[in-house]
Amino acid sequence: MRMSALSERTGVAVATLKYYLREGLLPAGTATARTQALYDDSHVERVRLIRALTESAGLSLAEVHAVLAALDHPPTARHDLLGAAHEILLTREDRRAPAEDTDDEWTERARTLAARCGGTSTLVPRLATQLRAAAAGGAVLSDDLLDTYADAAARIAEADVTSVPEDPAAAMRQVVVGTLLTDPVLLTLRRIADEGVSMRLGQALSE
Amino acid sequence: MRMSALSERTGVAVATLKYYLREGLLPAGTATARTQALYDDSHVERVRLIRALTESAGLSLAEVHAVLAALDHPPTARHDLLGAAHEILLTREDRRAPAEDTDDEWTERARTLAARCGGTSTLVPRLATQLRAAAAGGAVLSDDLLDTYADAAARIAEADVTSVPEDPAAAMRQVVVGTLLTDPVLLTLRRIADEGVSMRLGQALSE
Numbered sequence: 001m002r003m004s005a006l007s008e009r010t011g012v013a014v015a016t017l018k019y020y021l022r023e024g025l026l027p028a029g030t031a032t033a034r035t036q037a038l039y040d041d042s043h044v045e046r047v048r049l050i051r052a053l054t055e056s057a058g059l060s061l062a063e064v065h066a067v068l069a070a071l072d073h074p075p076t077a078r079h080d081l082l083g084a085a086h087e088i089l090l091t092r093e094d095r096r097a098p099a100e101d102t103d104d105e106w107t108e109r110a111r112t113l114a115a116r117c118g119g120t121s122t123l124v125p126r127l128a129t130q131l132r133a134a135a136a137g138g139a140v141l142s143d144d145l146l147d148t149y150a151d152a153a154a155r156i157a158e159a160d161v162t163s164v165p166e167d168p169a170a171a172m173r174q175v176v177v178g179t180l181l182t183d184p185v186l187l188t189l190r191r192i193a194d195e196g197v198s199m200r201l202g203q204a205l206s207e
Numbered sequence: 208m209r210m211s212a213l214s215e216r217t218g219v220a221v222a223t224l225k226y227y228l229r230e231g232l233l234p235a236g237t238a239t240a241r242t243q244a245l246y247d248d249s250h251v252e253r254v255r256l257i258r259a260l261t262e263s264a265g266l267s268l269a270e271v272h273a274v275l276a277a278l279d280h281p282p283t284a285r286h287d288l289l290g291a292a293h294e295i296l297l298t299r300e301d302r303r304a305p306a307e308d309t310d311d312e313w314t315e316r317a318r319t320l321a322a323r324c325g326g327t328s329t330l331v332p333r334l335a336t337q338l339r340a341a342a343a344g345g346a347v348l349s350d351d352l353l354d355t356y357a358d359a360a361a362r363i364a365e366a367d368v369t370s371v372p373e374d375p376a377a378a379m380r381q382v383v384v385g386t387l388l389t390d391p392v393l394l395t396l397r398r399i400a401d402e403g404v405s406m407r408l409g410q411a412l413s414e
Contacts, residue, residue, distance in 0.1 A: 052344030056337055119399030127395045130263055134388035137259030138380050140370055148366035150396055152359035157400030159355035163347055173345050181341035187390055188334045189357055192326030193364030199327065
């Protein structure tokens with residue numbers, strides 16, 4: 001298909017597609033003349049992925065670049081693959097809010113929570129930093145609340161990992177893209193459930 | 208305390224504190240001379256809240272403004288309060304990725320998921336948009352996976368709402384600030400649990 005058709009199929013303006021081409025996010029099409037090229041379904045898929053990552057997951061174009069590079073060149077061993085995938089996700093979050101290297105009550109609670117949800121300790125400083133920030137911002141963080149979060153995370157992770165396919169390229173896609181794109185889904189489900197519970201509470205209180 | 212002491216207590220540079228004052232994020236101190244003012248613990252708390260909202264939750268200063276205005280003038284009825292709090296959170300997310308008004312299979316699945324986690328329908332278009340984006344980006348979204356997410360959200364919400372205090376101002380703070388500041392906590396717990404599960408799987412596969 002011509003670029004105009006690619007634009008129609010994806011709902012993305014031609015100027016934006018040209019920008020993706022120049023930035024190397026979108027592979028060049030097959031040249032048919034000096035100023036014309038043909039695009040196929042792989043381009044449609046790639047454009048949709050770029051849009052999903054920027055709009056729904058809120059990634060910058062530089063971050064999209066890192067994700068696409070990993071998808072195009074996945075490591076072959078499954079274990080390396082999951083490691084590489086997580087590294088991309090973490091580099092992204094580290095840039096936004098670097099984890100502090102402090103050892104206080106929050107580090108201890110973060111360690112307990114990580115153990116509770118069956119996880120490793122590499123992310124404990126990050127979790128501790130977020131808990132510290134939430135507490136400093138005035139959020140009430142009871143043990144019950146945090147334990148519930150950790151238990152919910154453990155159930156989510158079991159389902160996440162079960163959904164990862166065997167094929168390395170597909171697995172990389174599901175771990176990186178799946179996680180980034182379902183983060184907003186999880187947070188919206190939380191809002192929906194919050195509204196439901198608070199509405200029922202409101203009715204109970206006003207009766 | 209003088210501004211230099213406020214800076215030391217909060218770890219925020221004097222130039223930044225002056226900026227917060229000019230932008231109206233931080234209330235003026237008690238003037239003691241034409242160019243001097245004294246600050247108290249409420250200023251320390253406010254500065255920490257601003258930092259937590261910008262750094263940990265990733266809010267823009269305009270968004271911080273809206274959150275602070277709501278905290279300073281909470282509605283008195285508990286039900287209005289939760290409504291107002293959710294509105295702030297949603298306005299924020301709507302700006303980033305407006306929900307599409309389409310009625311397709313994703314809208315139907317979003318409706319089913321909202322019902323499953325006991326929630327209302329106002330957020331269904333947003334959830335459908337996020338699901339659509341995740342699917343377009345190539346994430347595999349099985350019914351089992353999404354049901355697990357919805358069930359986890361329902362458990363999280365029960366704990367969230369139980370943690371909301373009776374006092375209106377404190378409740379507003381917990382709903383808005385608590386939700387914004389624990390979103391990153393939840394996502395990190397998910398990463399921690401994901402790593403734990405995939406490491407156990409990797410070991411099982413290599414044995």
